[in-house]
Amino acid sequence: MSRMPLPADRLVQPRLVGYDPTHPRPWLERIAYTLFFSALWVMVILAYGAVPALFRHYGWLSTTAGFLIYAAVEAVLAFLLAAVVALILIVVLRKYLGKVQERVGPMHYGPAGVFQTVFDALKLLGKEDFAPKRVDWLIFRLAPAIVFVSAFLLMVALPVAGGWVMADLNVGLLYIVAVSTLGAYGVVLGGLSQGNKWGLLGGFRAGAQLVSYEVPLALALLSVGVYSGSLRLSDVVEHQYGLWHVVPLFLSFLVYLVASIAELKATPFDLPEAESELVAGYNTEYSGMSFAFFFLAEFVELFLLPGFMVVLFFGGWHGPLFGLEPGSFAAGVLQSLYFLVKVAVWVWIFLWIRATLPRFRDDQLMDLAWKGLLPLALVGLLVAAFLRMFLEVL
Amino acid sequence: MNGLRFRKTAEFDEEVYAVHPEDYRPLLEALKAEGYDYPRSLSGVDMGYGLRVVVHLYGIESGRKATVYTDLPYDAPELESVTDLWPGLEWFEREAYDLFGIRFKGHPDLRRILLEEDWTIHPLLKRYDTGGYPLPDWQPAPWPEPAPWEEPEAAGEGGEA
Amino acid sequence: MRGPTTVEPVPGRTDELIINMGPQHPATHGVLKVVIGVEGERITRAVPHIGFLHRNHEKIEEARTYPQIITYTDRMDYVSGLQNELPFILAVEDLLGVEVPPRAKLIRTIFFELFRIASHLVWLGTGMLDLGAITPFLYTFRDREMILEITEKTAGARMLPNYFTFGGVRRDVHPDFFKDVAHFLDFFETRLPDYYALVLDSPVFQARAVGVGVLSRERAIARGASGPVIRASGVAYDVRKAEPYDAYPELEFEVPTRPEGDVFARFWVRFKEMEESVKIIRQALEKTPKTGPYKGKVPPRVKPKPGARYRAVEISRGHLGTYVVSDGSERPLRVKHRSPSFANLQLIPDLFVGARFADAIAILSSLDPVFGEVDR
Numbered sequence: 007m008s009r010m011p012l013p014a015d016r017l018v019q020p021r022l023v024g025y026d027p028t029h030p031r032p033w034l035e036r037i038a039y040t041l042f043f044s045a046l047w048v049m050v051i052l053a054y055g056a057v058p059a060l061f062r063h064y065g066w067l068s069t070t071a072g073f074l075i076y077a078a079v080e081a082v083l084a085f086l087l088a089a090v091v092a093l094i095l096i097v098v099l100r101k102y103l104g105k106v107q108e109r110v111g112p113m114h115y116g117p118a119g120v121f122q123t124v125f126d127a128l129k130l131l132g133k134e135d136f137a138p139k140r141v142d143w144l145i146f147r148l149a150p151a152i153v154f155v156s157a158f159l160l161m162v163a164l165p166v167a168g169g170w171v172m173a174d175l176n177v178g179l180l181y182i183v184a185v186s187t188l189g190a191y192g193v194v195l196g197g198l199s200q201g202n203k204w205g206l207l208g209g210f211r212a213g214a215q216l217v218s219y220e221v222p223l224a225l226a227l228l229s230v231g232v233y234s235g236s237l238r239l240s241d242v243v244e245h246q247y248g249l250w251h252v253v254p255l256f257l258s259f260l261v262y263l264v265a266s267i268a269e270l271k272a273t274p275f276d277l278p279e280a281e282s283e284l285v286a287g288y289n290t291e292y293s294g295m296s297f298a299f300f301f302l303a304e305f306v307e308l309f310l311l312p313g314f315m316v317v318l319f320f321g322g323w324h325g326p327l328f329g330l331e332p333g334s335f336a337a338g339v340l341q342s343l344y345f346l347v348k349v350a351v352w353v354w355i356f357l358w359i360r361a362t363l364p365r366f367r368d369d370q371l372m373d374l375a376w377k378g379l380l381p382l383a384l385v386g387l388l389v390a391a392f393l394r395m396f397l398e399v400l
Numbered sequence: 401m402n403g404l405r406f407r408k409t410a411e412f413d414e415e416v417y418a419v420h421p422e423d424y425r426p427l428l429e430a431l432k433a434e435g436y437d438y439p440r441s442l443s444g445v446d447m448g449y450g451l452r453v454v455v456h457l458y459g460i461e462s463g464r465k466a467t468v469y470t471d472l473p474y475d476a477p478e479l480e481s482v483t484d485l486w487p488g489l490e491w492f493e494r495e496a497y498d499l500f501g502i503r504f505k506g507h508p509d510l511r512r513i514l515l516e517e518d519w520t521i522h523p524l525l526k527r528y529d530t531g532g533y534p535l536p537d538w539q540p541a542p543w544p545e546p547a548p549w550e551e552p553e554a555a556g557e558g559g560e561a
Numbered sequence: 562m563r564g565p566t567t568v569e570p571v572p573g574r575t576d577e578l579i580i581n582m583g584p585q586h587p588a589t590h591g592v593l594k595v596v597i598g599v600e601g602e603r604i605t606r607a608v609p610h611i612g613f614l615h616r617n618h619e620k621i622e623e624a625r626t627y628p629q630i631i632t633y634t635d636r637m638d639y640v641s642g643l644q645n646e647l648p649f650i651l652a653v654e655d656l657l658g659v660e661v662p663p664r665a666k667l668i669r670t671i672f673f674e675l676f677r678i679a680s681h682l683v684w685l686g687t688g689m690l691d692l693g694a695i696t697p698f699l700y701t702f703r704d705r706e707m708i709l710e711i712t713e714k715t716a717g718a719r720m721l722p723n724y725f726t727f728g729g730v731r732r733d734v735h736p737d738f739f740k741d742v743a744h745f746l747d748f749f750e751t752r753l754p755d756y757y758a759l760v761l762d763s764p765v766f767q768a769r770a771v772g773v774g775v776l777s778r779e780r781a782i783a784r785g786a787s788g789p790v791i792r793a794s795g796v797a798y799d800v801r802k803a804e805p806y807d808a809y810p811e812l813e814f815e816v817p818t819r820p821e822g823d824v825f826a827r828f829w830v831r832f833k834e835m836e837e838s839v840k841i842i843r844q845a846l847e848k849t850p851k852t853g854p855y856k857g858k859v860p861p862r863v864k865p866k867p868g869a870r871y872r873a874v875e876i877s878r879g880h881l882g883t884y885v886v887s888d889g890s891e892r893p894l895r896v897k898h899r900s901p902s903f904a905n906l907q908l909i910p911d912l913f914v915g916a917r918f919a920d921a922i923a924i925l926s927s928l929d930p931v932f933g934e935v936d937r
Binding site: 411412413414437438439440441443445447454456458460463487488489490491492514515523524528529530 | 615621623785786803868882895899904907
C-alpha cells in the first residue's frame with residue numbers, strides 16, 4: 007500500500023515512546039512480537055516446568071504444607087499465565103487485524119503499541135463496575151467468574167512438554183469436555199440475569215450455540231480417545247509418535263476445528279455477542295472488571311482450544327530434540343517451544359478466519375451443528391474405531 | 401375522465417392536471433387505470449392563499465410523467481387518501497399531514513412522521529417563521545380568480561394544452 | 562397519542578418480546594427506530610419510526626436564495642453528497658432556461674458517478690459490518706478516500722463539496738483531475754476482484770443473503786421503491802435511462818437488473834453498478850475536452866419565472882426528485898425533496914415480518930438508508 011503523506015498539522019502527538027507516523031518502524035514490531043513470544047515461553051516454563059521441578063527436586067511435595075504451598079504457587083502462576091496470554095493475544099489480535107485491514111493497529115502506548123492492552127486493562131480497572139437496578143445481583147456477579155474459571159481450569163490439563171503438566175489426569179479428555187461446558191452456564195446466566203432484552207437474546211443464542219457444539223466437540227475428542235486407547239492427554243501425545251492424529255483422524259480434526267471456533271464465539275459463529283444485531287449480546291450490561299473477565303476468558307480460550315487441538319491432532323510437543331535426553335529439563339524447554347510454535351500457528355489461523363468471514367445466521371448455525379457436524383463426527387468416530395481394530399489385529 | 405372538473409396542460413415533458421379537490425381521487429383512479437403505476441412523489445405546498453397537494457406519477461412501461469395538483473383552503477385541508485392506489489404514497493401523505501396539517505381521509509395510519517406526536521404546529525405553513533413561531537401580521541392572500549381548475553372563460557372538462 | 566399500528570404487547574401473550582431496535586442500535590445506519598415483536602428469533606411485527614435527524618431543510622430553504630440552497634441539498638444524503646445538488650440545479654435551470662455547456666455536463670457526470678462509487682463503497686463496508694465481517698469496511702473506506710481526495714483537489718471540500726451550480730460547475734477542475742481519476746479507476750479495478758471474493762463469492766455471505774427478504778416486482782413498483790432495490794426486483798427503472806440528464810444520453814451503459822428481489826440480488830446490483838460507473842467515467846473522460854467553458858451564462862441574480870418543476874436524478878440510493886415552486890422572487894416558494902431512502906424504508910414492514918432477526922439486519926443494510934436524507 008502506498009503511504010499517504012500527512013500534513014504537519016495532522017501529526018499525532020507522541021505518547022510515552024515517541025511515535026512518528028512518517029517513519030514507520032516495522033522492525034520494532036518484529037522485536038515486540040519476539041518479546042511477546044519469549045515472555046509467554048518463560049511463563050509456560052515457569053508454570054509447567056521449573057516450579058514443579060524445583061518442588062520435586064527438594065522433595066517438598068511429600069509434606070502436606072509443601073503440597074499446599076505448591077498448589078497455591080501453581081494457581082497463582084496459572085492465573086499469571088492466563089493474564090499474560092490474554093494481554094498478548096489481545097494486542098496481537100489488534101495488530102494482526104490492522105495488518106489484514108491495511109492499517110497499523112495500536113501504536114501509541116509503548117514501542118509499536120505493545121503496551122496497549124496494559125493500558126486498556128488499567129482503564130477497565132479504573133472504571134466503575136456498574137450493575138443496573140433490574141439485574142439479578144448474585145447471578146450477575148457470579149457469571150463472569152464462572153466463565154473465567156471454566157477457561158482457567160482447562161489450563162491444568164494442558165500438557166506442554168513431556169511430563170510437564172499440572173495435573174496428568176487419567177480422564178483428561180472427559181475433563182476437557184466437562185469443564186469447557188461449564189463456561190456455557192456463565193454466558194447463559196450472565197445474559198439472562200441482566201434484565202436487558204439484548205442480553206436475554208444473546209444468552210439464549212449462546213446457550214443454544216454452546217450446547218449444540220459441545221456434542222460434536224465431545225465426539226471428536228472421543229474418537230481421539232478411541233483411536234489412541236487412552237483418555238490421558240499425555241498418552242494421547244505419546245501415541246502420535248510416527249504419525250500425527252491429523253492424518254488418520256482427519257474428519258474428527260475438521261469437526262474439532264469448526265466446533266472449537268464456535269465454542270470461542272469467534273467470527274463466523276459470533277452470534278451471542280453479534281454487535282450489529284444484539285448490541286453486545288450477553289455482556290451488554292457488564293462494565294469494568296466484570297466485562298474484562300468475559301474478555302479475558304475469551305482470549306484464554308483462544309489460546310487453549312488451539313492448544314488442545316495441537317495436543318490431540320498435531321503431536322503436542324513432538325519435534326526434533328537434537329540429542330537431548332527425553333524427560334530432562336532442557337528437553338522440556340525445547341518441547342514447550344515446539345508446542346508453543348504449533349499453537350501460535352493455529353492461533354494465527356483462527357485470527358485469519360476471524361478477519362475474513364461474515365457471520366452465520368442462528369438457524370444455519372444450528373443446521374451446521376446438528377445436520378453437518380454431528381454426522382461427520384459420528385463417521386469420524388466410526389473411522390477411529392475401525393482403525394483401532396485394524397491396528398490391534400496387526 | 402368525463403364529468404371531472406380538471407384542467408390539463410403540458411409543461412416541459414410532463415402532463416399537468418389541475419383538479420378540483422372533490423375530483424382528486426376519481427382523477428387519480430383514472431390515471432392509475434391509464435398505466436401510471438409508479439408513485440414518484442406527493443408534496444404539500446403552501447401557496448399563500450391555500451394549500452396545494454401535488455402528486456407526481458410515472459408509468460414504468462410507458463415512460464410517461466404526470467403531475468396532479470389540487471388546491472385546498474386553509475380552514476378545511478381535507479382530501480381523500482390515495483394510499484390504496486399507490487401504497488408507496490403512505491409516508492408521503494403522513495409527511496404532508498405532519499408538515500402542513502393536510503388530513504387524508506381513509507389513510508390507514510395518519511400519524512406525524514418526522515416530528516414528535518405532541519408537536520402542536522405544522523411547521524411548513526407560511527404562518528410560521530423558520531423558528532416555528534407564528535408571524536404576527538401574516539394574512540392569507542385572496543383566493544385566485546378563477547380557481548386553478550377553471551378555464552378563464554368557462555369551467556372546462558379536459559381542456560387542451 | 563399513539564397511532565393504531567404502534568406495537569403494543571398483546572395481553573395474555575407471553576411468547577412475544579417487544580424490542581426497540583434503535584435509535585441507538587449499531588446496525589440501524591444512524592437513527593432509525595424499529596419497534597419489533599419477536600417470537601424467539603422470528604419477527605412478528607415491525608413498525609418503523611423516523612424523524613430523529615429531522616432538521617426541516619425545506620423550511621430553511623424557503624428562507625434562502627437559490628444559490629444559497631445548493632449547499633443545503635448536499636446535507637441530505639451525506640454519503641453521496643455531491644449527487645444531491647443535481648436535481649435542484651436541474652429544476653432551477655429548467656425554470657431559468659439556462660444552457661449548460663457540454664464540457665460542464667461531462668464534468669458533472671464524472672463527479673456524479675465518482676460519488677456513486679464512493680457511496681456504494683460505504684454501503685458495502687457498512688453492510689458487511691452488519692453481516693459480521695469487519696475487514697471490507699476498512700478496505701472500502703480506503704478506496705473511498707481516494708475519491709474524496711480527488712473531490713478535495715477540485716472543489717475544496719471532501720464530502721459536501723457544494724460544487725455544482727446553475728449552468729455548470731463552480732470552478733474548473735484541478736489540472737491533475739483527469740490523471741487522478743484515471744489512476745483511481747485503474748486502482749479500483751484491481752480492488753474489485755477482492756470485493757467479489759470477500760462478499761459475493763463468499764459461501765457464508767450467500768447463505769445469509771440468497772432468498773432473504775424477497776421483494777416482488779409488483780410490490781416494489783407500488784411502494785415506490787427505487788434505485789438498486791427496485792432493479793433487484795426485476796424492474797429496469799433507472800432515471801438515467803428514463804429521463805436522461807446531463808451527459809448520460811451520449812454515454813453507453815447498461816442497467817443491471819436481477820429478478821430475484823432478495824438481499825443477494827440487491828448486493829449484486831450494486832456491485833454491477835460500480836462496474837458500470839467505471840465504464841461511464843472512462844467514456845466521459847475520453848469525451849471531456851481538457852479546457853473549455855465550465856459554466857453557462859447565468860443571470861447574476863437568480864430569479865426563475867413563476868412556475869413549478871419536478872426533476873429527478875438517479876443517485877446512489879435511487880430516485881431523488883426535487884420539486885421547486887417559484888413565485889418569481891429570489892427565494893423559492895417551496896422546495897420539496899423526494900428522497901429515495903424515505904420511500905425505500907416504507908418496505909420495512911413488508912420485508913421484516915416473517916424474517917429472522919439476523920435477516921432483518923441484512924435486509925436493512927441491503928436497503929441502504931441514509932438518515933440525513935430520510936429525515937431531511
